[in-house]
Amino acid sequence: MAPISHLRAVSGQAEPRRTERPAEVRPLQLACPVTIQRYSDGKLSFKDDQIAEEADIRLTVNGQAEAILARTPGDDLNLVAGYLFSLSRVMCPEDILNIAFSYHGPSRVDVVLKTPVAVRRIYPSPRPVHIAPELLFELKELFERRQSLFKNTGSTHAAALFSVEGELISYGEDVGRHNAFDKAVGRALLEGTLESVTIAMLSSRLALELATKATTANIPVLCGFSAATSSAITYAERNNLSLVGRIKDNSFNVYANGWRFR
Template sequence: MGRDGALKGWPVTGWRHDRLETREDVVIVEEPLEIQVALPREGTVEIFPVAVTMRTPGHDEDLALGFLYTEALIPEPAVIARGLSLERPSPNEVRVILPMDVWIDRERLTRHFYMTSSCGICGKAAIEAIFAHGYPPLPEEEPVIPIGLLYDLPRRLREAQALFRRTGGLHAAAIFDAEGRLLWLREDVGRHNAVDKAIGAALREGRLPLSRSLLLVSGRAGFEIAQKALRAGIPILAALGAPSSLTLELAQAAGMTVVGFLREGGANIYTAPWRIRQSPSSEPTV
Protein backbone atom coordinates (compact mmCIF):
# COMPACT_ATOMS: atom_id res chain seq x y z
CA MET A 1 0.00 0.00 0.00
CA GLY A 2 2.15 2.84 -1.28
CA ARG A 3 1.51 6.53 -0.74
CA ASP A 4 2.30 9.53 -2.90
CA GLY A 5 1.34 12.81 -1.22
CA ALA A 6 -2.43 13.14 -1.58
CA LEU A 7 -2.91 9.61 -2.93
CA LYS A 8 -2.56 6.17 -1.37
CA GLY A 9 -2.75 2.70 -2.86
CA TRP A 10 -5.23 0.28 -1.30
CA PRO A 11 -6.06 -3.35 -2.19
CA VAL A 12 -9.64 -3.79 -3.34
CA THR A 13 -11.73 -6.87 -3.96
CA GLY A 14 -14.32 -5.97 -6.54
CA TRP A 15 -17.16 -7.56 -8.44
CA ARG A 16 -17.54 -6.90 -12.16
CA HIS A 17 -20.79 -8.51 -13.23
CA ASP A 18 -20.34 -12.12 -12.06
CA ARG A 19 -16.56 -12.09 -11.86
CA LEU A 20 -14.48 -11.44 -8.75
CA GLU A 21 -11.17 -9.59 -9.13
CA THR A 22 -8.50 -8.23 -6.81
CA ARG A 23 -6.52 -5.14 -7.66
CA GLU A 24 -4.93 -2.06 -6.13
CA ASP A 25 -7.10 1.04 -6.11
CA VAL A 26 -6.05 4.62 -5.46
CA VAL A 27 -7.78 6.47 -2.62
CA ILE A 28 -7.45 10.04 -1.46
CA VAL A 29 -5.47 10.72 1.72
CA GLU A 30 -7.28 12.37 4.64
CA GLU A 31 -5.23 13.58 7.62
CA PRO A 32 -5.55 16.23 10.34
CA LEU A 33 -3.88 19.61 9.95
CA GLU A 34 -3.36 21.91 12.92
CA ILE A 35 -3.31 25.60 12.04
CA GLN A 36 -1.35 27.74 14.48
CA VAL A 37 -0.84 31.49 14.82
CA ALA A 38 2.40 32.86 16.28
CA LEU A 39 2.56 36.40 17.69
CA PRO A 40 6.12 37.74 18.15
CA ARG A 41 6.29 40.17 21.07
CA GLU A 42 9.52 41.78 22.35
CA GLY A 43 11.80 38.78 22.33
CA THR A 44 9.10 36.15 22.91
CA VAL A 45 6.66 34.33 20.65
CA GLU A 46 3.16 33.34 21.72
CA ILE A 47 1.84 30.33 19.82
CA PHE A 48 -1.90 29.72 19.58
CA PRO A 49 -3.35 26.49 18.12
CA VAL A 50 -6.35 27.90 16.28
CA ALA A 51 -7.95 25.09 14.28
CA VAL A 52 -7.77 21.41 13.48
CA THR A 53 -9.23 20.30 10.18
CA MET A 54 -9.28 17.01 8.33
CA ARG A 55 -7.81 17.72 4.92
CA THR A 56 -6.08 16.28 1.87
CA PRO A 57 -2.33 17.01 2.15
CA GLY A 58 -1.14 19.58 -0.37
CA HIS A 59 -1.35 23.38 -0.54
CA ASP A 60 -1.45 23.37 3.28
CA GLU A 61 -0.05 26.91 3.50
CA ASP A 62 -2.82 28.17 1.21
CA LEU A 63 -5.36 26.38 3.40
CA ALA A 64 -4.00 27.98 6.58
CA LEU A 65 -3.92 31.48 5.13
CA GLY A 66 -7.31 31.12 3.46
CA PHE A 67 -8.87 29.86 6.69
CA LEU A 68 -7.39 32.61 8.84
CA TYR A 69 -8.39 35.34 6.40
CA THR A 70 -11.93 34.13 5.73
CA GLU A 71 -12.43 33.79 9.50
CA ALA A 72 -11.23 37.41 9.89
CA LEU A 73 -8.30 36.33 12.06
CA ILE A 74 -5.96 37.89 9.52
CA PRO A 75 -7.48 41.37 9.46
CA GLU A 76 -6.61 42.46 5.92
CA PRO A 77 -4.77 41.23 2.81
CA ALA A 78 -2.02 43.83 3.30
CA VAL A 79 -0.71 41.80 6.25
CA ILE A 80 0.93 39.46 3.73
CA ALA A 81 3.14 42.24 2.42
CA ARG A 82 4.07 43.44 5.91
CA GLY A 83 6.19 40.43 6.80
CA LEU A 84 3.87 37.50 7.45
CA SER A 85 5.79 34.21 7.32
CA LEU A 86 5.05 30.49 7.49
CA GLU A 87 6.65 27.54 9.25
CA ARG A 88 6.03 23.78 9.15
CA PRO A 89 6.78 22.38 12.64
CA SER A 90 5.63 18.97 11.35
CA PRO A 91 3.97 17.61 8.19
CA ASN A 92 0.55 18.05 9.84
CA GLU A 93 1.10 21.54 11.25
CA VAL A 94 1.24 24.99 9.68
CA ARG A 95 2.35 27.94 11.81
CA VAL A 96 1.47 31.42 10.55
CA ILE A 97 3.79 34.05 12.07
CA LEU A 98 2.18 37.47 12.03
CA PRO A 99 4.16 40.74 11.87
CA MET A 100 4.74 42.42 15.23
CA ASP A 101 2.60 45.44 14.32
CA VAL A 102 -0.54 43.41 13.59
CA TRP A 103 -3.19 43.58 16.27
CA ILE A 104 -5.23 40.44 16.71
CA ASP A 105 -7.94 39.41 19.14
CA ARG A 106 -6.29 36.88 21.48
CA GLU A 107 -9.66 35.79 22.83
CA ARG A 108 -10.74 34.71 19.36
CA LEU A 109 -7.45 32.86 18.89
CA THR A 110 -7.92 30.88 22.09
CA ARG A 111 -11.37 29.78 20.94
CA HIS A 112 -10.51 26.65 19.02
CA PHE A 113 -12.46 26.01 15.84
CA TYR A 114 -12.77 22.24 15.38
CA MET A 115 -13.85 21.19 11.90
CA THR A 116 -14.67 17.95 10.18
CA SER A 117 -13.98 17.39 6.50
CA SER A 118 -17.68 17.45 5.65
CA CYS A 119 -19.49 20.07 7.71
CA GLY A 120 -17.24 23.10 7.93
CA ILE A 121 -17.19 25.18 11.08
CA CYS A 122 -20.17 24.36 13.23
CA GLY A 123 -22.04 26.67 15.58
CA LYS A 124 -20.93 29.89 13.94
CA ALA A 125 -22.74 33.10 14.62
CA ALA A 126 -25.07 33.92 11.78
CA ILE A 127 -25.25 36.74 9.31
CA GLU A 128 -24.79 39.58 11.79
CA ALA A 129 -21.33 38.30 12.74
CA ILE A 130 -20.24 38.26 9.09
CA PHE A 131 -21.08 41.93 8.70
CA ALA A 132 -19.49 42.75 12.06
CA HIS A 133 -16.14 41.27 10.95
CA GLY A 134 -16.29 43.17 7.67
CA TYR A 135 -15.80 42.27 4.03
CA PRO A 136 -14.81 44.12 0.86
CA PRO A 137 -17.77 45.91 -0.73
CA LEU A 138 -19.05 44.05 -3.78
CA PRO A 139 -19.08 45.98 -7.08
CA GLU A 140 -22.52 47.25 -8.05
CA GLU A 141 -22.11 47.35 -11.84
CA GLU A 142 -19.82 44.44 -12.72
CA PRO A 143 -18.93 41.77 -13.49
CA VAL A 144 -21.76 40.70 -15.77
CA ILE A 145 -21.32 37.14 -17.08
CA PRO A 146 -22.97 35.79 -20.26
CA ILE A 147 -25.01 32.69 -19.54
CA GLY A 148 -23.23 30.72 -22.26
CA LEU A 149 -19.92 31.24 -20.47
CA LEU A 150 -21.50 30.20 -17.18
CA TYR A 151 -22.85 26.99 -18.75
CA ASP A 152 -19.33 26.04 -19.84
CA LEU A 153 -17.65 26.40 -16.44
CA PRO A 154 -18.55 22.91 -15.12
CA ARG A 155 -16.70 21.40 -18.09
CA ARG A 156 -13.66 23.55 -17.41
CA LEU A 157 -13.80 22.54 -13.76
CA ARG A 158 -13.93 18.82 -14.58
CA GLU A 159 -11.03 19.07 -17.00
CA ALA A 160 -8.86 20.68 -14.32
CA GLN A 161 -9.67 18.15 -11.56
CA ALA A 162 -6.67 15.86 -11.90
CA LEU A 163 -7.01 14.18 -8.49
CA PHE A 164 -10.75 13.67 -8.82
CA ARG A 165 -10.25 11.84 -12.11
CA ARG A 166 -7.97 9.38 -10.35
CA THR A 167 -9.96 8.87 -7.16
CA GLY A 168 -13.53 10.20 -7.45
CA GLY A 169 -13.21 11.32 -3.83
CA LEU A 170 -12.67 15.07 -3.77
CA HIS A 171 -14.48 18.38 -3.72
CA ALA A 172 -13.19 21.20 -5.89
CA ALA A 173 -13.24 24.98 -5.72
CA ALA A 174 -12.25 27.07 -8.73
CA ILE A 175 -11.88 30.81 -9.07
CA PHE A 176 -12.45 32.14 -12.61
CA ASP A 177 -12.11 35.68 -13.86
CA ALA A 178 -14.99 37.46 -15.61
CA GLU A 179 -13.81 36.15 -19.00
CA GLY A 180 -13.88 32.54 -17.82
CA ARG A 181 -10.12 32.05 -17.37
CA LEU A 182 -9.26 29.65 -14.57
CA LEU A 183 -7.15 31.47 -11.99
CA TRP A 184 -6.90 28.93 -9.16
CA LEU A 185 -8.29 25.45 -8.61
CA ARG A 186 -7.90 23.45 -5.42
CA GLU A 187 -9.19 19.98 -4.50
CA ASP A 188 -9.75 18.54 -1.02
CA VAL A 189 -11.84 16.01 0.88
CA GLY A 190 -13.49 18.99 2.60
CA ARG A 191 -15.41 21.41 0.42
CA HIS A 192 -14.66 24.32 2.75
CA ASN A 193 -10.96 23.36 2.71
CA ALA A 194 -10.93 23.53 -1.09
CA VAL A 195 -12.38 27.04 -0.91
CA ASP A 196 -9.87 28.12 1.75
CA LYS A 197 -7.01 26.77 -0.38
CA ALA A 198 -8.17 28.67 -3.47
CA ILE A 199 -8.69 31.92 -1.58
CA GLY A 200 -5.40 31.42 0.29
CA ALA A 201 -3.57 31.07 -3.04
CA ALA A 202 -5.07 34.36 -4.21
CA LEU A 203 -4.17 35.99 -0.90
CA ARG A 204 -0.53 34.89 -1.16
CA GLU A 205 -0.34 36.43 -4.65
CA GLY A 206 -1.77 39.73 -3.44
CA ARG A 207 -4.91 39.43 -5.58
CA LEU A 208 -7.63 40.17 -2.99
CA PRO A 209 -10.29 41.46 -3.19
CA LEU A 210 -11.48 39.30 -6.07
CA SER A 211 -14.10 41.77 -7.23
CA ARG A 212 -14.11 40.62 -10.89
CA SER A 213 -14.14 36.91 -10.17
CA LEU A 214 -16.48 33.97 -9.81
CA LEU A 215 -16.19 31.06 -7.38
CA LEU A 216 -17.44 27.67 -8.60
CA VAL A 217 -17.76 24.75 -6.16
CA SER A 218 -18.37 21.14 -7.08
CA GLY A 219 -20.97 20.47 -4.40
CA ARG A 220 -23.62 22.54 -2.68
CA ALA A 221 -23.36 26.20 -1.76
CA GLY A 222 -23.49 26.09 2.04
CA PHE A 223 -23.39 29.10 4.33
CA GLU A 224 -19.72 28.69 5.26
CA ILE A 225 -18.73 28.76 1.59
CA ALA A 226 -20.79 31.88 0.92
CA GLN A 227 -19.21 33.54 3.94
CA LYS A 228 -15.70 32.77 2.67
CA ALA A 229 -16.50 34.03 -0.83
CA LEU A 230 -17.92 37.25 0.58
CA ARG A 231 -14.86 37.81 2.76
CA ALA A 232 -12.69 37.48 -0.37
CA GLY A 233 -14.83 40.04 -2.21
CA ILE A 234 -16.15 37.52 -4.75
CA PRO A 235 -19.45 38.79 -6.23
CA ILE A 236 -20.67 35.54 -7.86
CA LEU A 237 -20.90 32.15 -6.16
CA ALA A 238 -21.88 29.22 -8.40
CA ALA A 239 -22.43 25.62 -7.38
CA LEU A 240 -23.20 22.36 -9.12
CA GLY A 241 -25.57 21.61 -6.24
CA ALA A 242 -28.12 23.56 -4.24
CA PRO A 243 -27.71 26.60 -2.01
CA SER A 244 -29.05 26.67 1.53
CA SER A 245 -31.57 29.18 2.84
CA LEU A 246 -28.95 30.86 5.04
CA THR A 247 -26.62 31.21 2.04
CA LEU A 248 -29.37 33.01 0.16
CA GLU A 249 -30.20 35.28 3.08
CA LEU A 250 -26.54 36.27 3.41
CA ALA A 251 -26.17 36.76 -0.36
CA GLN A 252 -29.31 38.86 -0.59
CA ALA A 253 -28.17 41.11 2.25
CA ALA A 254 -24.70 41.55 0.71
CA GLY A 255 -25.70 41.82 -2.96
CA MET A 256 -23.95 38.61 -3.99
CA THR A 257 -25.15 36.57 -6.96
CA VAL A 258 -25.79 32.90 -6.13
CA VAL A 259 -26.15 30.32 -8.91
CA GLY A 260 -27.26 26.79 -8.12
CA PHE A 261 -27.68 23.52 -10.05
CA LEU A 262 -25.26 24.81 -12.68
CA ARG A 263 -24.83 22.47 -15.63
CA GLU A 264 -24.30 22.69 -19.36
CA GLY A 265 -27.56 24.18 -20.53
CA GLY A 266 -29.19 25.11 -17.24
CA ALA A 267 -28.83 27.08 -14.01
CA ASN A 268 -30.92 28.64 -11.26
CA ILE A 269 -30.10 32.25 -10.31
CA TYR A 270 -31.28 32.87 -6.74
CA THR A 271 -29.99 36.35 -5.89
CA ALA A 272 -28.73 39.43 -7.79
CA PRO A 273 -29.67 37.96 -11.20
CA TRP A 274 -28.53 41.12 -13.02
CA ARG A 275 -24.94 39.80 -13.04
CA ILE A 276 -25.96 37.04 -15.49
CA ARG A 277 -27.00 38.16 -18.97
CA GLN A 278 -28.16 36.48 -22.15
CA SER A 279 -25.36 35.37 -24.42
CA PRO A 280 -24.89 37.13 -27.76
CA SER A 281 -26.21 35.05 -30.64
CA SER A 282 -22.62 34.33 -31.69
CA GLU A 283 -21.89 32.52 -28.44
CA PRO A 284 -22.77 28.87 -27.82
CA THR A 285 -25.37 28.47 -25.11
CA VAL A 286 -25.14 24.71 -24.67
Protein backbone atom coordinates in the same frame (compact mmCIF):
# COMPACT_ATOMS: atom_id res chain seq x y z
CA MET B 1 -2.15 43.75 -2.07
CA ALA B 2 1.34 42.57 -2.98
CA PRO B 3 2.59 39.27 -1.55
CA ILE B 4 5.28 39.53 1.11
CA SER B 5 8.71 38.26 0.22
CA HIS B 6 8.96 35.24 2.52
CA LEU B 7 5.65 33.68 1.47
CA ARG B 8 4.54 32.30 -1.85
CA ALA B 9 1.54 30.47 -3.23
CA VAL B 10 2.45 26.88 -4.01
CA SER B 11 0.91 23.81 -5.58
CA GLY B 12 2.91 21.25 -3.60
CA GLN B 13 4.30 20.92 -0.06
CA ALA B 14 4.36 24.40 1.41
CA GLU B 15 7.17 25.99 3.39
CA PRO B 16 8.61 29.49 3.78
CA ARG B 17 11.33 30.21 1.21
CA ARG B 18 14.09 30.76 3.69
CA THR B 19 13.64 27.44 5.50
CA GLU B 20 13.26 24.99 2.64
CA ARG B 21 14.87 21.67 3.49
CA PRO B 22 13.54 19.19 0.93
CA ALA B 23 15.38 16.22 2.42
CA GLU B 24 13.45 16.60 5.69
CA VAL B 25 9.97 16.74 4.17
CA ARG B 26 7.99 13.57 3.64
CA PRO B 27 7.19 12.83 -0.01
CA LEU B 28 3.90 14.41 -1.01
CA GLN B 29 1.19 11.81 -1.52
CA LEU B 30 -2.25 12.90 -2.70
CA ALA B 31 -3.67 9.45 -3.45
CA CYS B 32 -2.94 6.00 -2.07
CA PRO B 33 -3.18 2.67 -3.92
CA VAL B 34 -5.48 0.17 -2.24
CA THR B 35 -7.04 -3.18 -2.98
CA ILE B 36 -10.79 -3.23 -2.57
CA GLN B 37 -13.64 -5.65 -3.15
CA ARG B 38 -16.16 -4.64 -5.80
CA TYR B 39 -19.61 -6.14 -6.20
CA SER B 40 -20.63 -6.46 -9.84
CA ASP B 41 -22.58 -8.94 -11.94
CA GLY B 42 -23.72 -10.82 -8.85
CA LYS B 43 -20.29 -11.46 -7.33
CA LEU B 44 -17.49 -9.89 -5.29
CA SER B 45 -14.03 -9.56 -6.78
CA PHE B 46 -10.77 -7.87 -5.80
CA LYS B 47 -9.80 -4.69 -7.62
CA ASP B 48 -6.92 -2.19 -7.43
CA ASP B 49 -8.08 1.35 -6.73
CA GLN B 50 -6.91 4.80 -5.63
CA ILE B 51 -8.18 6.68 -2.57
CA ALA B 52 -7.60 10.31 -1.65
CA GLU B 53 -5.11 10.97 1.14
CA GLU B 54 -6.53 12.69 4.21
CA ALA B 55 -4.28 13.80 7.06
CA ASP B 56 -4.40 16.29 9.92
CA ILE B 57 -2.29 19.40 10.23
CA ARG B 58 -2.25 21.24 13.57
CA LEU B 59 -2.44 25.02 13.32
CA THR B 60 -1.02 27.26 16.04
CA VAL B 61 -1.46 31.04 15.86
CA ASN B 62 0.65 33.33 18.05
CA GLY B 63 1.49 30.42 20.33
CA GLN B 64 -2.13 29.34 20.82
CA ALA B 65 -3.72 26.20 19.37
CA GLU B 66 -6.12 27.36 16.65
CA ALA B 67 -7.44 24.30 14.83
CA ILE B 68 -6.76 20.84 13.47
CA LEU B 69 -7.43 20.80 9.74
CA ALA B 70 -8.16 17.44 8.11
CA ARG B 71 -6.96 18.06 4.59
CA THR B 72 -5.40 16.63 1.45
CA PRO B 73 -1.65 17.29 1.91
CA GLY B 74 -0.21 19.88 -0.42
CA ASP B 75 -1.05 23.57 -0.86
CA ASP B 76 -0.63 23.87 2.91
CA LEU B 77 0.54 27.48 2.74
CA ASN B 78 -2.43 28.43 0.57
CA LEU B 79 -4.77 26.51 2.87
CA VAL B 80 -3.57 28.26 6.02
CA ALA B 81 -3.65 31.71 4.41
CA GLY B 82 -7.16 31.15 3.07
CA TYR B 83 -8.38 29.68 6.35
CA LEU B 84 -7.14 32.65 8.38
CA PHE B 85 -8.52 35.08 5.80
CA SER B 86 -11.97 33.46 5.94
CA LEU B 87 -11.98 34.00 9.72
CA SER B 88 -10.91 37.64 9.30
CA ARG B 89 -7.70 36.91 11.20
CA VAL B 90 -5.75 38.39 8.28
CA MET B 91 -6.71 40.89 5.60
CA CYS B 92 -3.56 40.84 3.47
CA PRO B 93 -0.33 38.80 3.23
CA GLU B 94 1.54 41.41 5.29
CA ASP B 95 -0.54 40.40 8.33
CA ILE B 96 1.38 37.09 8.38
CA LEU B 97 4.74 37.89 9.98
CA ASN B 98 6.07 34.33 9.99
CA ILE B 99 4.92 30.84 9.14
CA ALA B 100 6.80 27.60 9.82
CA PHE B 101 5.78 24.09 8.79
CA SER B 102 6.97 20.86 10.38
CA TYR B 103 6.35 17.45 8.85
CA HIS B 104 8.29 15.41 11.42
CA GLY B 105 5.71 13.17 13.04
CA PRO B 106 2.30 14.89 13.13
CA SER B 107 2.19 17.74 10.63
CA ARG B 108 2.21 21.15 12.28
CA VAL B 109 2.22 24.79 11.25
CA ASP B 110 3.07 27.70 13.54
CA VAL B 111 1.91 31.15 12.45
CA VAL B 112 2.78 34.57 13.86
CA LEU B 113 0.30 37.28 12.95
CA LYS B 114 0.78 41.02 13.10
CA THR B 115 -2.56 41.41 14.88
CA PRO B 116 -2.89 38.98 17.80
CA VAL B 117 -6.70 39.18 17.94
CA ALA B 118 -9.38 38.91 15.28
CA VAL B 119 -9.70 41.98 13.08
CA ARG B 120 -13.01 43.38 11.99
CA ARG B 121 -13.26 43.14 8.23
CA ILE B 122 -14.94 45.99 6.37
CA TYR B 123 -16.66 44.60 3.29
CA PRO B 124 -16.19 46.63 0.12
CA SER B 125 -19.34 47.51 -1.81
CA PRO B 126 -20.42 44.76 -4.23
CA ARG B 127 -19.09 45.40 -7.70
CA PRO B 128 -21.74 46.08 -10.38
CA VAL B 129 -20.50 43.34 -12.70
CA HIS B 130 -22.59 41.61 -15.35
CA ILE B 131 -21.88 38.16 -16.78
CA ALA B 132 -23.07 36.41 -19.92
CA PRO B 133 -24.87 33.23 -18.78
CA GLU B 134 -23.08 31.14 -21.42
CA LEU B 135 -19.75 31.90 -19.72
CA LEU B 136 -20.61 29.56 -16.84
CA PHE B 137 -20.82 26.59 -19.21
CA GLU B 138 -17.33 27.34 -20.55
CA LEU B 139 -15.98 27.66 -17.00
CA LYS B 140 -17.61 24.35 -16.05
CA GLU B 141 -15.68 22.57 -18.80
CA LEU B 142 -12.40 24.18 -17.73
CA PHE B 143 -13.15 23.34 -14.10
CA GLU B 144 -13.80 19.66 -14.80
CA ARG B 145 -10.60 19.33 -16.82
CA ARG B 146 -8.63 20.46 -13.76
CA GLN B 147 -10.15 17.87 -11.39
CA SER B 148 -7.33 15.36 -11.77
CA LEU B 149 -7.42 14.10 -8.18
CA PHE B 150 -11.19 13.61 -8.32
CA LYS B 151 -10.85 11.65 -11.54
CA ASN B 152 -8.43 9.26 -9.82
CA THR B 153 -10.21 8.93 -6.47
CA GLY B 154 -13.80 10.14 -6.81
CA SER B 155 -13.67 11.63 -3.30
CA THR B 156 -12.41 15.21 -3.49
CA HIS B 157 -13.96 18.64 -3.87
CA ALA B 158 -12.59 21.53 -5.88
CA ALA B 159 -12.88 25.31 -6.05
CA ALA B 160 -11.86 27.63 -8.86
CA LEU B 161 -11.73 31.42 -8.93
CA PHE B 162 -12.25 33.29 -12.20
CA SER B 163 -12.11 36.88 -13.40
CA VAL B 164 -15.12 38.52 -15.03
CA GLU B 165 -13.61 37.63 -18.42
CA GLY B 166 -13.36 33.94 -17.46
CA GLU B 167 -9.62 33.81 -16.74
CA LEU B 168 -8.71 31.11 -14.20
CA ILE B 169 -7.02 32.93 -11.32
CA SER B 170 -6.58 30.14 -8.77
CA TYR B 171 -7.67 26.58 -8.05
CA GLY B 172 -7.81 24.30 -5.03
CA GLU B 173 -8.68 20.62 -4.59
CA ASP B 174 -9.13 18.80 -1.31
CA VAL B 175 -11.12 16.12 0.49
CA GLY B 176 -12.88 18.96 2.32
CA ARG B 177 -15.06 21.42 0.42
CA HIS B 178 -14.14 24.23 2.83
CA ASN B 179 -10.45 23.42 2.44
CA ALA B 180 -10.69 23.51 -1.36
CA PHE B 181 -12.22 27.00 -1.21
CA ASP B 182 -9.64 28.17 1.34
CA LYS B 183 -6.79 26.87 -0.84
CA ALA B 184 -8.08 28.76 -3.86
CA VAL B 185 -8.66 31.98 -1.89
CA GLY B 186 -5.33 31.66 -0.09
CA ARG B 187 -3.43 31.29 -3.34
CA ALA B 188 -5.09 34.38 -4.83
CA LEU B 189 -4.46 36.31 -1.60
CA LEU B 190 -0.73 35.48 -1.56
CA GLU B 191 -0.33 36.19 -5.27
CA GLY B 192 -2.10 39.54 -4.99
CA THR B 193 -4.86 38.57 -7.45
CA LEU B 194 -7.85 38.26 -5.11
CA GLU B 195 -9.25 41.64 -6.10
CA SER B 196 -9.58 40.39 -9.69
CA VAL B 197 -11.85 37.49 -8.74
CA THR B 198 -15.48 37.80 -9.79
CA ILE B 199 -16.71 34.18 -9.91
CA ALA B 200 -16.12 31.34 -7.47
CA MET B 201 -17.09 27.90 -8.78
CA LEU B 202 -17.42 24.92 -6.42
CA SER B 203 -18.02 21.22 -6.90
CA SER B 204 -19.94 20.98 -3.64
CA ARG B 205 -23.36 22.05 -2.44
CA LEU B 206 -23.71 25.76 -1.79
CA ALA B 207 -23.96 25.95 2.00
CA LEU B 208 -24.02 29.00 4.27
CA GLU B 209 -20.37 28.73 5.32
CA LEU B 210 -19.24 28.79 1.70
CA ALA B 211 -21.44 31.78 0.93
CA THR B 212 -19.87 33.71 3.82
CA LYS B 213 -16.39 32.81 2.54
CA ALA B 214 -17.33 34.32 -0.82
CA THR B 215 -18.53 37.61 0.66
CA THR B 216 -15.50 37.83 2.96
CA ALA B 217 -13.36 37.72 -0.18
CA ASN B 218 -15.72 40.22 -1.90
CA ILE B 219 -16.55 37.70 -4.64
CA PRO B 220 -19.93 38.71 -6.11
CA VAL B 221 -20.85 35.42 -7.83
CA LEU B 222 -20.81 32.00 -6.18
CA CYS B 223 -21.80 29.04 -8.31
CA GLY B 224 -21.56 25.27 -8.17
CA PHE B 225 -22.60 21.92 -9.51
CA SER B 226 -24.87 21.04 -6.62
CA ALA B 227 -27.84 22.81 -5.05
CA ALA B 228 -27.96 25.62 -2.50
CA THR B 229 -29.24 25.36 1.05
CA SER B 230 -32.01 27.56 2.43
CA SER B 231 -29.70 29.45 4.78
CA ALA B 232 -27.24 30.13 1.96
CA ILE B 233 -30.03 31.54 -0.21
CA THR B 234 -31.28 33.81 2.57
CA TYR B 235 -27.74 35.01 3.25
CA ALA B 236 -27.07 35.61 -0.46
CA GLU B 237 -30.25 37.63 -0.87
CA ARG B 238 -29.35 39.85 2.09
CA ASN B 239 -25.72 40.34 1.05
CA ASN B 240 -26.13 40.96 -2.69
CA LEU B 241 -24.39 37.67 -3.56
CA SER B 242 -25.41 36.05 -6.83
CA LEU B 243 -25.95 32.37 -6.04
CA VAL B 244 -26.09 29.81 -8.85
CA GLY B 245 -26.30 26.04 -8.59
CA ARG B 246 -27.01 22.79 -10.43
CA ILE B 247 -24.88 23.86 -13.39
CA LYS B 248 -25.36 21.35 -16.21
CA ASP B 249 -24.15 21.40 -19.81
CA ASN B 250 -26.82 23.90 -20.86
CA SER B 251 -28.78 24.94 -17.76
CA PHE B 252 -28.41 26.21 -14.19
CA ASN B 253 -30.51 27.45 -11.28
CA VAL B 254 -30.30 31.03 -10.01
CA TYR B 255 -31.18 31.18 -6.31
CA ALA B 256 -30.42 34.83 -5.59
CA ASN B 257 -29.53 38.08 -7.39
CA GLY B 258 -29.92 36.96 -10.97
CA TRP B 259 -29.62 40.57 -12.16
CA ARG B 260 -25.89 40.03 -12.77
CA PHE B 261 -26.62 37.60 -15.63
CA ARG B 262 -27.58 39.14 -18.92
